[in-house]
Amino acid sequence: MSRQQGLIIGINHYQDPTFRPLQFAENDARALAQWLVNGKGGKWSPPDVQLVQGQHATRELMESLLTQICLNTAQPGDLALIYFAGHAFVDERSGEGYLALSNTNYQNAATGLHLHSFVNYIMARSRATHILCILDCFQTGPVWDMRRTSLYDPRPLFTPALQNTLQQQQNRLFLCTCRGNERAPEVGEQGLGLFTHRMIVGLCGPANDPATGDVMLSKLHSYLQSTLGEQHRPQLLGQHQTPLILVGQPQPTTVTPPTGSPQPTTPPATPAASKSLLSGYAAAQAAQQYAGTATVTAQTIPQRQQEPTTSGMFATGANPQYPQRQQEPTTSGMFATGANPQYQQMLAQAQQLLQSQNYPEAYNLVERVLQFAPNDTSALTLKGQILGAGGRYQEALSTTEQLVQIDPNNALAWSMRAVVLSNLGYYQDALSSIERSLELDTQNAESYAIKTNIMGQIAMTRGQQASSQPNAMIGADQQKRGGPFSFLIGAALQIGGLIIGSAGAGLLIIQPGLPVAIAFMLMSIGLAILCVNSARGAFRYGISRLLLTILTSLLVAGILGITYVVGYTRIIAGLQHRASLLQPILFFVFWAAAAAIVPLIPAIGGLISGMVARRRAS
Secondary structure (H helix, E strand, O other): OOOEEEEEEEOOOOOOOOOOOOOOHHHHHHHHHHHHHOOOOOOOOHHHEEEEEHHHOOHHHHHHHHHHHHHHHOOOOOEEEEEEEEEEEEOOOOOOEEEOOOOOEOOEHHHOEEHHHHHHHHHOOOOOOEEEEEEEEEEEOHHHHHHOOOOOOOHHHOOHHHHHHHHHOEOEEEEEEEEEEOOEOOOEEOOEEHHHHHHHHHHOOOOEOOOOOOEEHHHHHHHHHHHOOOOOOOEEEOEOOOOOEEEOOOOOOOOOOOOOOOOOOOOOOOOOOOOOOOOOHHHHHHHHHHHOOOOOOOOOOOOOOOOOEOOEOOOOOOOOOHHHHOOOOOOOOOOOHHHOHHHHHHHHHHHHHHHOOOHHHHHHHHHHHHHHOOOOHHHHHHHHHHHHHOOOHHHHHHHHHHHHHHOOOOHHHHHHHHHHHHHHOOHHHHHHHHHHHHHHOOOOHHHHHHHHHHHHHHHHHHHHHHHHHHHHHHHHHHHHHOOHHHHHHHHHHHHHHHHHHHHHHHHHHHOOOOOHHHHHHHHHHHHHHHHHHHHHHHHHHOHHHHHHHHHHHHHHHHHHHHHHHHHHHHHHHHHHHOHHHHHHHHHHHHHHHHHHHOOHHHHHHHHHHHHHHHHHHO
């Protein structure tokens, strides 16, 4: 059965001040996601819609989610919808188009989402029948301004080669609109960006097919073309071969959990508290007056009032709804908390102590209840929350394991287990647990937020492994090449350089009639080998190769010294009979002195340069 999957992204604030703050991008993303999963709106399956906002929308997470949706889970017959509300820019060096994510640096385009790579390596390889990318972008940068053919032209984001690629692919579409640029500010309507507001209005009725009630992309595009002004009027890029139905597909099946995610060996540091990803849908209610019964409401996914920590439901006082969502106790007998008002009162008091961060007293009260009702799910759930809030994750994991064994269909218990595993760094198991929770409770906003955080950590870990792996490989390779065999090669090169240079200098003594150029060439080659090998060895392998150069220099100096002490008299006597040998002998002495002194200079320079390079790399 065909499925409709969506990745909805909205970013108001960026780390790089080059990207000015936006007002409506996150509201737009929330509103569209809410409408898609609303039973009176798009009727998309909630597990199939991923909403990522603000600082969570990093390049690493977006690449991971795009790969998951388009390559890992998409099947023939499926529709993949990518909606992006934020900044986009054209790289000043390459001229390529990029989407700016929350951690993108304008001066380093590689930190953005490269559209050319996305089209060629993800869209082109996807098995989905349709991929629709809706780009509601603020046009940033001078290159865009130079290349535009009109004030709001989105085409500079797509190079001619990329546009040609889109024309050759089937049902790979981009619907692009101008959120704003240097000459045109962002425009809103009733709490949403103008384009998204009109799009939701069109989806709620005006763009429907009167005969079937389906919402076709072609119909929606025509509606937007007729109701929006020049700035927001969208342009459709790509080959539209078969009808693309946004609303009207059969109910999709349950999401298959992503596979192939790496299992980290060491959990990274837990990030600071951040805004919930699936909260604040009240802004979307602005479209109600147009939608009739198919409205965007704040009821399907409840609005959170406080900011959660990375421990999700373990945030103290962050989620008062959970005690109300706990399932009925399964224990029986007179000691079951559901049948004993005293224990109900004790649990209520423990909940208050948890919210006031008095973990020891709250824990003691829950333990007193569990002494009489050891399998009570309400008490165990509260115990797990207390242990998690206090950072006692191993004990909290044991408690959640007990919970899921008692009641395997307890969605809250699976969510708690996912949070604990995430805090311990076991992200693959955590992802499986939160998927199980979402199967049991598809409308839980907190579970969606937990899932997004887990996937963000997986993406972050994958990025750290990718960045550290080359360094590790280089280090291992250097260690391998810096072993005994490598040392012997370096020593052999030093000896070879000495032999070649000595042969060149000695030829003039043995054969005075040889051309000086031949001897000079051999001496130069020998000295060059000594210098290059000394510098390279000290740079790559450090002090051990500098010591090798020093030993070589001492050896040459020792030979010269012994020759002077032992053979000085004989050399002088020989020169008296053959004065023509004076020049060759001086050549040999000068070369030997150079071989003893000169290689030390590049070796010391190589050692210092290598230390600096390794310090920068670390």
